[in-house]
Amino acid sequence: MTGAIRAEGQFRRVAERTRAAVNLEVDGRAVAALEGDTLLTALLTNGARLRESEFGDGARAGFCLMGACQDCWVWTADGERLRACTTPVASGMRILTRGAPWPTQK
Amino acid sequence: MADAKVIAPTVIIVGAGPAGVRAAARLVAAGLRPIVIDEGRMSGGQIYRRQPEGFRRPAAELYGFEAAKAEALHRDFDALGPKIEYRSESLAWNVYDGALHVLTGERSEALRYDALILATGATDRLVPLPGWTLPGTYSLGGAQIALKAQACAIGARPIFMGTGPLLYLVAYQYAKAGVRPAAVLDTSPYRRRIEALPLLAARPAMLAKGFYYSAILAARGVTMLTGVTPIAIEGDGQVASVVFQDGRGRLRRIEGDAVGLGYGLRSETQLADLARCDFAFDPVARQWLPVTDVDGRSTAKGVYIAGDGARILGADAAEVSGQLAACAALADLGRPAAAAEVGQLRRTLGRMERFRRGLEHGFAWPAHLAAGLADDVLVCRCEAITAGELRRAATELGAPEVNRAKAFSRVGMGRCQGRYCGLAGAEILAARLGVPVEQVGRLRGQAPVKPLPMTTEAVS
């Protein structure tokens, strides 16, 4: 992936900033989120991408946010596929966005 | 038979948006206990989507003019409580042989029904363009969900592009939340809206709200252009600008760090298809829609369709059509509603149908934009398939219609099941074959309507 990543993330919080903090790990990096965030929100308030297209056409950062496009899949450390836009964060989650197996086989 | 206990019929409703909620309430009023299936964590559907627990914004901030309606719908649904069997976070993924297949967690169950009311709503209708997969580009509805359900903006300087009333509503909601849009770029020429006024006047309050949103945006100095031709979303790994031709044909570039993209809505009809309902091409929306009578009765026995999943009539109509579909199901189960009630609901819905025609004229689906896409533009964002590959399926491989073209090119076969590429793909194919779009048919819905976890287990 090319280009500078916006340090402040793609998404901007505009309200509701006083919720309890939730800490998770994304690709081995600590990420701070708020209770009630979706995984997608947690990742995009901390960065500009969510995953890599499996077809080599670059990074993706979700699209429909309503569980229809399936363009926000990420994985748990033990291989479970999650739809980031409809999965709420939980403390201690370990998420992988890269090198994910596709299609997933378990 | 004399002492056999009368078994109440099983009615299942898919969707807990305005249509599904009103259908459920009407069935409860008739003494039934319907099952309500919804994928969401909370009821409300799209327009009245609820924010997660722990969020504190008042209804007026979330729903604006529609706050009272949102609160009433939420209150009425919550009040149904044990009078319904509500299964949230459950996906209806197939209809087969008189049973609805429902996935909850990793367990799938087949539920038999006497009547099935599909109130599955809609998703954004998209036309691809170069750069639409760049991080920072969202569907217009997605941009609204970020704000409504997560109190986030998709960027600090979002550009809203496409057409339809939602374009102005979402831009207005962003401005109100303190995020001034960099621009609102509408592909429909202004004159079409003027032409549509007589039809739009069927719902004066809706019309007035539309003018109000534009007026507020104008007052805040937001660039608003009509009759634009989108050319590309540009950026190096993330959105930096949008290039387009303005109404006078001048090439322009506007900088921004996010794009909300949408051209009206498309009905979510896969389950109706799996239930073997007949479809017909609707020339107003240029979409294939399930055939129903005025009350939402489909051509498949015991299957009814309500709300935006039947055709895009908006939230108020969804509430009305949900009740009508419930009345139709009740009538077919031998419990007809009073003629006066049904007559009233039908009249209200008729007025909304006029308004729909106005909207589709004023904010027309720009089929020509899809048809004119360059060969190297990604049409399918699931599997990165280009317009050129789709055209090759038409010419070299001789695909006469969308399902064959899908088999050859895989456009529509990806994990969104054609929700985001299907309509544009049909226009590309039709243009290449030189036939009207209805002649290339429609992508058939397939089970599962959304990908299931690999570990899904069936329970009986």
Ligand SMILES: Cc1cc2nc3c(=O)[nH]c(=O)nc-3n(C[C@H](O)[C@H](O)[C@H](O)COP(=O)(O)OP(=O)(O)OC[C@H]3O[C@@H](n4cnc5c(N)ncnc54)[C@H](O)[C@@H]3O)c2cc1C
């Ligand atoms: C993202 C988005 C935002 C919108 N915002 C507005 C707005 O602000 N103002 C406005 O006037 N109109 C808005 N609309 C239009 C709006 O959808 C309708 O006017 C109204 O919500 C339609 O109500 P409905 O009950 O038909 O469907 P919806 O409200 O869409 O409800 C459908 C429900 O069905 C569920 N569902 C669908 N398929 C399945 C399945 N297979 N299994 C389980 N559950 C399923 C969905 O989760 C959803 O909760 C929006 C549309 C979209 C797509």
